[in-house]
Each structure stands twice: as structure tokens, then as C-alpha cells.
Amino acid sequence: MAKVAILGFGVVGSGVAEVLTVNGAQIDSRVHSPVELKYILDVRDFPDSPFASKIIHDFSVIENDPEVNVVVETIGGAKIAKEFTQRALAAGKSVVTSNKELVAKHGYELMELAKEHGASYLYEASVGGGIPIIRPLKQCLAANEITEITGILNGTTNYILTRMIRSGLSFREALKEAQAKGYAEQDPTADVEGHDACRKICILASLAFGRHIYPEQVATEGISEVTLADVAYADSCGRKVKLLGRAIHRPDGKVTAFVAPHLVAGENPLAGVEDVFNAITVKGNAIGDVMFYGRGAGKLPTASAVVADVMEAARSMGQPKYLDWRPGGEDVTHSCDDLTGSWYVRGNAEPEALRRAFGEVSFLARSGAPAEETAILTPPMTRAELEGKYPGQTATVFRVLED
Amino acid sequence: MAKVAILGFGVVGSGVAEVLTVNGAQIDSRVHSPVELKYILDVRDFPDSPFASKIIHDFSVIENDPEVNVVVETIGGAKIAKEFTQRALAAGKSVVTSNKELVAKHGYELMELAKEHGASYLYEASVGGGIPIIRPLKQCLAANEITEITGILNGTTNYILTRMIRSGLSFREALKEAQAKGYAEQDPTADVEGHDACRKICILASLAFGRHIYPEQVATEGISEVTLADVAYADSCGRKVKLLGRAIHRPDGKVTAFVAPHLVAGENPLAGVEDVFNAITVKGNAIGDVMFYGRGAGKLPTASAVVADVMEAARSMGQPKYLDWRPGGEDVTHSCDDLTGSWYVRGNAEPEALRRAFGEVSFLARSGAPAEETAILTPPMTRAELEGKYPGQTATVFRVLED
Numbered sequence: 001m002a003k004v005a006i007l008g009f010g011v012v013g014s015g016v017a018e019v020l021t022v023n024g025a026q027i028d029s030r031v032h033s034p035v036e037l038k039y040i041l042d043v044r045d046f047p048d049s050p051f052a053s054k055i056i057h058d059f060s061v062i063e064n065d066p067e068v069n070v071v072v073e074t075i076g077g078a079k080i081a082k083e084f085t086q087r088a089l090a091a092g093k094s095v096v097t098s099n100k101e102l103v104a105k106h107g108y109e110l111m112e113l114a115k116e117h118g119a120s121y122l123y124e125a126s127v128g129g130g131i132p133i134i135r136p137l138k139q140c141l142a143a144n145e146i147t148e149i150t151g152i153l154n155g156t157t158n159y160i161l162t163r164m165i166r167s168g169l170s171f172r173e174a175l176k177e178a179q180a181k182g183y184a185e186q187d188p189t190a191d192v193e194g195h196d197a198c199r200k201i202c203i204l205a206s207l208a209f210g211r212h213i214y215p216e217q218v219a220t221e222g223i224s225e226v227t228l229a230d231v232a233y234a235d236s237c238g239r240k241v242k243l244l245g246r247a248i249h250r251p252d253g254k255v256t257a258f259v260a261p262h263l264v265a266g267e268n269p270l271a272g273v274e275d276v277f278n279a280i281t282v283k284g285n286a287i288g289d290v291m292f293y294g295r296g297a298g299k300l301p302t303a304s305a306v307v308a309d310v311m312e313a314a315r316s317m318g319q320p321k322y323l324d325w326r327p328g329g330e331d332v333t334h335s336c337d338d339l340t341g342s343w344y345v346r347g348n349a350e351p352e353a354l355r356r357a358f359g360e361v362s363f364l365a366r367s368g369a370p371a372e373e374t375a376i377l378t379p380p381m382t383r384a385e386l387e388g389k390y391p392g393q394t395a396t397v398f399r400v401l402e403d
Numbered sequence: 404m405a406k407v408a409i410l411g412f413g414v415v416g417s418g419v420a421e422v423l424t425v426n427g428a429q430i431d432s433r434v435h436s437p438v439e440l441k442y443i444l445d446v447r448d449f450p451d452s453p454f455a456s457k458i459i460h461d462f463s464v465i466e467n468d469p470e471v472n473v474v475v476e477t478i479g480g481a482k483i484a485k486e487f488t489q490r491a492l493a494a495g496k497s498v499v500t501s502n503k504e505l506v507a508k509h510g511y512e513l514m515e516l517a518k519e520h521g522a523s524y525l526y527e528a529s530v531g532g533g534i535p536i537i538r539p540l541k542q543c544l545a546a547n548e549i550t551e552i553t554g555i556l557n558g559t560t561n562y563i564l565t566r567m568i569r570s571g572l573s574f575r576e577a578l579k580e581a582q583a584k585g586y587a588e589q590d591p592t593a594d595v596e597g598h599d600a601c602r603k604i605c606i607l608a609s610l611a612f613g614r615h616i617y618p619e620q621v622a623t624e625g626i627s628e629v630t631l632a633d634v635a636y637a638d639s640c641g642r643k644v645k646l647l648g649r650a651i652h653r654p655d656g657k658v659t660a661f662v663a664p665h666l667v668a669g670e671n672p673l674a675g676v677e678d679v680f681n682a683i684t685v686k687g688n689a690i691g692d693v694m695f696y697g698r699g700a701g702k703l704p705t706a707s708a709v710v711a712d713v714m715e716a717a718r719s720m721g722q723p724k725y726l727d728w729r730p731g732g733e734d735v736t737h738s739c740d741d742l743t744g745s746w747y748v749r750g751n752a753e754p755e756a757l758r759r760a761f762g763e764v765s766f767l768a769r770s771g772a773p774a775e776e777t778a779i780l781t782p783p784m785t786r787a788e789l790e791g792k793y794p795g796q797t798a799t800v801f802r803v804l805e806d
Binding site for chain 1: 418422425426429430433527533534535538539542543544545546547548670672675676677687688689690691692693694695696697698701703704706707708709710711713714715
């Protein structure tokens with residue numbers, strides 16, 4: 001018998017309560033034992049909610065209730081959420097989370113703490129919302145050497161880029177619309193500047209490559225500098241601007257992980273991922289490319305991933321399963337600076353000078369471009385080589401995703 | 404310690420031997436115990452193979468060797484493969500298979516036999532090649548009521564359709580090319596007529612909806628009647644012709660499963676699945692739509708799914724996990740005849756007569772059409788309604804996939 005406490009009755013937390021209730025009968029039958037929601041911790045009261053009677057305000061009630069064996073942490077952030085997670089694990093309770101910030105920053109230590117106390121720490125919902133990715137990645141991993149992970153990991157930025165590409169809205173206009181629709185927060189920094197995608201690629205890369213990779217080890221660039229000019233040039237060569245989180249296993253065993261806007265070829269399945277959808281491509285030495293696609297956020301999709309983990313925790317009571325990794329360190333990662341690839345560069349260098357500098361170079365065109373503007377795709381080179389050679393001032397530099 | 408025997412040293416079987424060898428070190432470390440290939444059963448000898456010393460010809464050697472605890476069945480078909488699977492399970496050995504025909508026809512009884520003898524019967528590789536779908540489907544299932552599964556389940560037919568759509572080859576020409584490239588068998592019936600897709604949708608639907616669904620309960624239509632005229636008309640309305648396997652959970656609890664060519668809107672992610680790739684969309688009441696995408700066949704992708712199952716079998720020795728379902732029956736399924744939807748119809752009815760018959764109807768156009776040919780998209784209706792109303796002779800009738 002599992003008794004569940006939810007920490008934080010926000011969008012995801014209330015979704016978890018709803019899924020546990022609406023799909024309760026089949027959840028019980030699939031776990032072969034009842035799964036019952038006992039408490040919901042929040043600072044607020046919700047007198048009109050059907051769950052009003054379960055609301056409590058004091059975490060120690062949960063901590064000290066030996067009946068509670070699964071704690072769902074949907075508070076977010078890495079402060080109070082961390083404290084409550086540690087206290088729940090230390091009390092031997094399994095913790096299920098949708099909190100990517102906490103897993104990306106403290107996943108290793110929390111998994112260690114869980115092990116020490118015979119509890120589970122599960123985080124399927126922290127990446128890709130409802131898309132099953134954490135366990136399938138472990139499953140791909142099983143028989144493969146994973147070489148690369150590439151993902152559209154943030155629904156807000158993908159929505160904004162889609163509106164820019166399809167409807168010609170500017171970044172500011174598209175952001176405003178995303179906020180009006182509830183897809184972007186009033187302070188959109190974490191999404192727009194790539195921090196959310198950064199946390200998610202940290203989690204995927206740590207799991208795939210086996211050691212903790214921290215957000216500060218991942219060079220992160222957002223989409224606030226993407227203009228309609230870039231979107232038009234990308235379109236002129238059959239590509240789309242997408243914000244990608246990438247993690248590449250280098251031959252020396254180190255991992256290069258970064259988040260940045262890329263030009264993605266139209267034939268690449270990632271190019272067709274629109275609106276708030278997410279998709280994650282995993283490349284393995286036997287499996288080739290596989291892709292997982294779905295709604296990367298939202299109340300019920302994310303809640304369904306949380307509840308799947310609650311069920312896993314309930315089923316594996318006493319014999320927890322670990323989807324874990326080893327400790328991090330400076331030796332784990334390597335900068336993306338010497339990663340060779342083709343670049344999209346918009347700037348003011350003259351065509352003749354560009355030809356002299358790069359030799360073979362594709363010129364792009366768009367209608368309404370200022371006379372002095374040029375945009376090109378370069379041959380493969382590193383960022384440093386590009387910057388050394390570019391004969392003028394650059395306005396925008398994006399990587400081109402290799403096919 | 405797991406000792407493995409492979410039955411059938413064909414494309415997949417030899418891929419399994421290769422993956423077990425090439426990725427051996429990490430497989431052992433992930434299973435926390437050595438996984439060793441002991442025998443390969445085949446009627447042939449392979450004197451030049453690096454695995455020559457492991458080739459045997461007598462199944463009873465495997466059956467009677469108490470060291471062998473995992474048997475990989477990559478023979479195919481439902482005769483000798485069935486006998487060997489039964490004998491292996493009866494001897495308490497876990498069996499891992501890529502054989503969709505056997506699972507679709509006899510999955511229920513083989514899983515029961517496995518349970519009786521404390522062994523596992525695992526079949527991740529039977530659907531979608533290397534794409535992790537069986538376990539993730541179970542995971543989606545965990546917290547969701549699954550309502551629908553839609554998949555491009557056969558790489559051969561998807562390759563043929565892609566070549567027709569992109570390069571204007573006729574069905575015959577594209578088939579010939581697929582055979583030359585090794586994507587289609589010399590007798591292509593099982594692929595081209597939809598039988599392979601039918602077996603796969605049976606397996607997915609049995610797992611998702613909980614009771615065995617047999618191939619003969621699934622109305623199955625292939626792509627041999629698809630013409631370049633149909634491809635052109637589909638293109639004229641922004642759609643692509645795709646062979647889909649579908650399974651729909653009806654409100655009365657029954658399942659409607661069928662395989663047929665469909666017109667799929669360009670914005671649907673399934674429309675972008677090209678060449679030999681497969682994709683499976685799962686719709687759940689909480690999760691919404693998720694899609695799994697990758698190479699649906701091929702030596703190493705399929706082998707990687709088999710090996711992941713071998714590792715699962717090795718890890719869960721003595722406490723097997725079941726991805727199973729309850730027995731089938733006539734009460735499980737319901738015909739697709741009364742499934743309402745829009746239809747694509749190419750035939751010889753006159754525009755005026757079509758307008759009178761259907762009211763609102765979209766006419767499609769293509770260059771080079773014979774004078775008497777008309778092609779339309781109808782309003783939603785059942786197949787019987789369509790046939791009752793169509794004022795002429797139909798050449799082609801396909802469903803239009805709802806968005």
C-alpha cells in the first residue's frame with residue numbers, strides 16, 4: 001500500500017492529484033495494491049478544491065508520518081525543494097520529482113542519499129514532460145554505446161520560434177503571445193535564455209554518459225538574439241532555427257554539452273517539431289538514431305510522468321531501482337569551442353572578402369535585406385577559426401546541425 | 404552469470420552476436436555480471452565467421468544445458484520457432500525474441516508458459532526494430548488510459564511510398580528498387596500486403612488494451628493498389644499517402660484495429676517519417692500524443708533491442724517481469740466498418756453527381772488526369788455510407804487520418 005504526499009499544489013502538483021484520482025482504479029490494479037493520496041503540502045489553502053481536506057502546511061507532518069512512503073516534489077527551485085527532498089529521503093521515503101533544476105544541480109547527492117536510506121529518487125518528469133525518455137534512454141543505453149543526444153528541450157522557446165517562422169512575428173511579439181497563452185512566465189529568462197534547456201541536457205547527459213554534468217559546465221545561449229532576418233535566411237536554404245540542447249561523447253571519453261540556436265535542415269525530424277512540443281534524438285552505436293516526441297510541458301502530460309514514477313516507487317518498495325550516475329568533476333566535460341562544424345553567419349563582410357577568407361562558402365539571400373548585409377554558411381571549422389577569419393563584423397553566428 | 408544461446412544466425416541473430424561482443428564490457432558492467440554467448444544454432448555452418456566455434460545444429464544441446472539461461476529466438480515464423488520457444492521456456496530458460504509473427508499469433512500462451520516456469524518472455528525487438536516502444540508503452544500506460552495507437556510500422560512499405568512520393572517511381576519500380584537495396588524480400592507479400600504491420604499492431608494493441616488481439620481480427624490492406632495518381636492527389640491537398648496500423652479503444656471497451664493506406668496531413672509528425680523509418684504515436688488521456696521514432700528494422704538496431712531484453716532477462720533472473728496481457732476472444736475487437744471519418748475517393752463519378760450525393764465535398768486536382776477521373780475528400784461517414792452514396796465506380800478509397 002502506497003500513501004502519497006504531494007509537495008506544492010501548483011500546475012503539476014494539482015495535475016498529479018487529478019491523475020491519481022481520475023485513473024485511480026487502473027493505477028491500483030496495475031500496482032497490485034492501492035495508491036492513496038494522503039496529504040498535499042502548500043502554503044496556501046484551497047477551500048474550493050476537491051482536495052481541500054488533504055491540504056496541510058507543515059512538512060514535518062509528512063516527514064513524521066510513517067504511513068507516507070512516496071513523496072511527490074513539484075515545488076520547483078533548488079532551495080526549499082532540496083531541503084524537503086533530503087528530509088523525505090532521510091526518513092526512508094521515496095521521492096518523485098518534476099524539478100529539473102534540483103536534479104541538474106544536486107541529482108548525484110540526492111541519489112546517493114536515497115540509496116543510503118533504501119528509497120527511490122525518480123525524475124522521469126524532469127525532462128520532456130510526459131514523454132517517456134529517462135527510462136527508455138536507460139533502455140537504449142543498455143545495449144548501446146550512446147554517442148550523442150540532441151533535443152528540443154524547451155516548449156516555450158520552440159513555440160516562440162515556431163511563431164516567428166510560420167507567422168513572421170518578431171521575437172518580442174511572439175514572446176508576448178506566449179505569455180498571454182500561459183506558455184511563458186512573466187519573467188521568461190529561464191526559458192528564453194536557455195537555462196531550462198541547459199538543466200535538461202545536464203540530466204540526459206549525466207544519465208547517458210554516467211557522470212554528473214553540472215549546469216555551469218554547459219555553455220548556454222538562448223534565443224533572444226534570433227531575428228526575423230535569421231529566420232528568413234534559414235528558410236532560404238531549407239532550414240529552420242531551433243534551440244537545441246546537445247551532448248556529444250568525445251573519443252577521449254569527455255562530454256561536450258551546450259545549448260544554442262542552430263540551423264536544422266528541413267529533412268531532419270527535429271525541424272518538424274513545432275509549437276510547445278519537445279523531441280529528443282538519441283544516437284547509439286547499434287541503434288542508430290531514435291527520437292522521442294511529445295508535449296514537453298503542461299499539467300496532465302507532466303503529471304502522467306510523475307504518476308508513472310509514483311507507481312514504479314510503489315511497486316519497488318524495499319528494492320528500489322536506480323537510474324543514477326557517478327560523481328561529476330572538472331574532468332567530465334570539454335568546452336564546445338573546438339567542436340568543428342558549419343556556421344551560419346550574418347554580418348557586414350563583403351562577398352569578395354568572404355570568398356577570400358573561407359574559399360567555398362554558400363551565400364544566402366532574403367528579400368528586403370540592407371545593402372551591406374551578407375549571410376553565409378561556412379565550411380566546417382571551429383568557433384575560433386571562424387572568428388579569426390571573418391572579414392567584418394558579425395551580427396549573428398549560429399551553428400548548422402550536421403545531417 | 405547469463406549464458407546465451409542464439410537460435411538462427413541470420414541478419415538479426417548475427418547482429419545480436421556482434422552487439423554482445425562489441426559492447427560486451429559495458430553490457431557486463433551494466434548487468435553487474437558477465438553475459439556470455441555460448442551457442443548459436445543454425446542449420447548451416449559458418450566456417451569463416453568469428454563465431455564459427457559456437458555454431459551447433461541440435462537444439463536439444465541448448466535445451467539440456469543447464470548453464471544456458473537466456474535463449475534468443477531470431478528464427479522467424481511460427482512453426483519451428485514456436486516449438487523451440489516452448490521447449491526453452493518449459494526448461495525454465497528465458498526467451499527473447501524479435502519474431503512478431505510468433506508473438507502476434509501465440510504471445511498469450513507463450514507468456515503463460517513462461518510464467519508457469521518462472522522464466523521471462525521478452526519481445527521488445529518485435530515492433531519498431533531498435534525503437535524502444537514495448538517498455539515505454541507500458542510506462543505510458545502506467546498512469547494513462549491509452550485511447551489510440553497509430554503507427555508507421557513497416558519500413559519496406561514506407562520506403563516504397565517515400566520513393567513514389569519524392570521521386571515519382573511507380574509502385575512496381577519502387578518495389579524493385581527496395582528489393583535491390585535489400586529492404587524488401589524476393590517474396591514481398593508480408594510487407595506489401597500489410598501482414599507485417601498487422602502483426603505489429605496486434606502486439607501493441609494487446610499490450611495497450613490488455614487482451615490478446617489476433618491477426619485475423621485486424622482488417623488488413625496493403626499498398627499494392629496505391630498509384631502515382633493517388634500520390635499526386637494527396638500532394639495537392641498537402642497530404643501524404645502512408646500505410647498505418649491503427650488501434651482504437653472504443654467507448655464500449657472493445658478495440659478496433661486495422662491496417663490500411665491513409666492520407667496523412669503534412670503537419671502531422673507521421674507525414675515526415677520517410678524511407679525505412681518507423682514511428683508510433685500513442686494517445687493517452689493524460690499524456691496527450693507521444694511519438695517514438697527510429698529505424699524500424701536492420702541488423703544492428705533490431706539486435707540492440709534484443710540485447711537490451713537479454714540484459715533485462717539476465718538482471719531479473721529468478722524474479723521475471725511480465726509485459727503481458729489476458730486471453731483474447733471474439734468479444735475483444737470490433738470491425739472498423741462503422742468507424743466514421745473523411746475519405747479520399749478516386750473514381751469516375753461526375754462532379755455534379757458527387758455534389759448531390761455528398762453535399763460538401765472537396766475536389767482534388769492533378770495534372771494529366773483523364774477527363775472522366777474525379778478525386779474528392781468526403782465529409783465524415785462510415786465505409787457503408789460511402790459505398791451507398793458514391794454515384795459511380797471507385798478506383799481507390801483511402802481513409803483520411805483525422806488531425
